[in-house]
Amino acid sequence: MSTVTCQISISLDGYVAGPDQSLQDPLGRGGLRLHEWLFAADRWREQHGESGGEAGVDSQVVDEAIRDVGAYVMGRRMFGGGDGPWDLTWRGWWGEEPPFRTPVFVLTHHPRPSLPMAGGTDFHFVTDGIHSALEQARKAAGDREVAIAGGASAVRQYLAAGLVDTLQLHVVPIMLGAGERLFDGLADLRLKQTRVVPGPTVTHVTYRVLP
Amino acid sequence: MSTVTCQISISLDGYVAGPDQSLQDPLGRGGLRLHEWLFAADRWREQHGESGGEAGVDSQVVDEAIRDVGAYVMGRRMFGGGDGPWDLTWRGWWGEEPPFRTPVFVLTHHPRPSLPMAGGTDFHFVTDGIHSALEQARKAAGDREVAIAGGASAVRQYLAAGLVDTLQLHVVPIMLGAGERLFDGLADLRLKQTRVVPGPTVTHVTYRVLP
Numbered sequence: 001m002s003t004v005t006c007q008i009s010i011s012l013d014g015y016v017a018g019p020d021q022s023l024q025d026p027l028g029r030g031g032l033r034l035h036e037w038l039f040a041a042d043r044w045r046e047q048h049g050e051s052g053g054e055a056g057v058d059s060q061v062v063d064e065a066i067r068d069v070g071a072y073v074m075g076r077r078m079f080g081g082g083d084g085p086w087d088l089t090w091r092g093w094w095g096e097e098p099p100f101r102t103p104v105f106v107l108t109h110h111p112r113p114s115l116p117m118a119g120g121t122d123f124h125f126v127t128d129g130i131h132s133a134l135e136q137a138r139k140a141a142g143d144r145e146v147a148i149a150g151g152a153s154a155v156r157q158y159l160a161a162g163l164v165d166t167l168q169l170h171v172v173p174i175m176l177g178a179g180e181r182l183f184d185g186l187a188d189l190r191l192k193q194t195r196v197v198p199g200p201t202v203t204h205v206t207y208r209v210l211p
Numbered sequence: 212m213s214t215v216t217c218q219i220s221i222s223l224d225g226y227v228a229g230p231d232q233s234l235q236d237p238l239g240r241g242g243l244r245l246h247e248w249l250f251a252a253d254r255w256r257e258q259h260g261e262s263g264g265e266a267g268v269d270s271q272v273v274d275e276a277i278r279d280v281g282a283y284v285m286g287r288r289m290f291g292g293g294d295g296p297w298d299l300t301w302r303g304w305w306g307e308e309p310p311f312r313t314p315v316f317v318l319t320h321h322p323r324p325s326l327p328m329a330g331g332t333d334f335h336f337v338t339d340g341i342h343s344a345l346e347q348a349r350k351a352a353g354d355r356e357v358a359i360a361g362g363a364s365a366v367r368q369y370l371a372a373g374l375v376d377t378l379q380l381h382v383v384p385i386m387l388g389a390g391e392r393l394f395d396g397l398a399d400l401r402l403k404q405t406r407v408v409p410g411p412t413v414t415h416v417t418y419r420v421l422p
Contacts, residue, residue: 175399191223
């Protein structure tokens with residue numbers, strides 16, 4: 001069965017998004033700084049159709065995180081388009097050729113027909129909960145990994161339900177001071193460190209989630 | 212002038228002590244688990260007059276953290292003996308030969324004569340604030356380092372005042388769920404990652420504190 005993975009950037013004070021998140025500012029105040037290491041990685045830029053960037057350890061980490069993914073699950077907020085019923089003109093943040101290139105299962109309370117995009121990304125909208133979305137993603141992924149793409153709320157729900165096998169944190173030496181904490185409500189989570197990759201500015205630590 | 216260092220174990224959810232700290236349980240519920248990696252390191256055991264333990268990366272990290280320290284500063288709570296005026300029979304948690312083997316400056320609101328102990332540890336009690344304690348520790352340390360030994364409140368005060376040069380975190384993959392957070396109130400802290408040492412169970416990351 002597919003391994004379920006999750007990788008997410010976290011500030012040293014424990015936040016995965018800054019304060020005052022909104023539709024206009026989905027990562028919250030200062031939240032974009034969590035991802036600066038990522039935006040600089042050539043592998044990420046290539047995945048997102050941009051040139052330039054740096055090769056190196058961070059890029060290898062990105063490559064390893066995405067190359068074996070056969071399907072993604074993401075929360076409604078990460079897909080965007082507001083919290084209510086769908087405006088069908090909203091096709092995600094990523095333009096006509098999203099970087100996922102696999103099926104993507106979007107958790108939502110509002111049904112919507114599947115949305116095939118260029119480059120192999122098909123968005124499917126799942127209204128019957130996180131277990132169903134994961135089940136569908138597993139089927140779509142076959143032997144490949146299922147990645148919980150985010151946002152924080154989706155990641156927390158899957159961690160709380162014991163459905164994640166490996167968690168990779170990109171530990172970014174910034175303080176956000178407020179915002180959304182990854183581990184709130186997850187006091188029972190049990191992890192075992194399995195791998196540490198020192199990047200030039202951030203540290204990538206992989207944990208196996210224990211039953 | 213002496214470099215001012217600080218090293219502290221932190222849970223993945225950001226706590227340096229568990230909930231319900233008390234005189235009987237100064238690390239709070241579950242807080243001892245933060246230090247299991249340390250208790251297993253032979254260099255730490257040797258420093259504390261105990262035999263056994265493991266050599267290896269964690270032990271090297273301990274050795275590096277203590278070998279160049281010429282003086283320590285610690286908070287009253289770490290030294291122990293309650294929060295009020297001194298019971299002069301209290302001589303610290305560490306027995307008659309404490310592991311510091313240098314002068315140790317204890318922050319307190321209650322004056323007390325200096326307390327020379329066996330093995331080179333002299334406790335001095337400083338009632339006129341963190342700057343004064345650091346100044347005295349610098350003089351005592353000469354060219355060697357001054358280490359802020361803890362607890363969390365003392366560390367936070369020195370970080371907030373911009374008086375720490377390097378911060379080493381031992382990132383322990385446990386959840387404490389509640390307790391004392393290291394970075395509360397330190398949203399303006401600016402750090403630069405300078406070194407990552409992967410241990411077998413925890414990750415040791417050193418940061419330079421930027422002005």
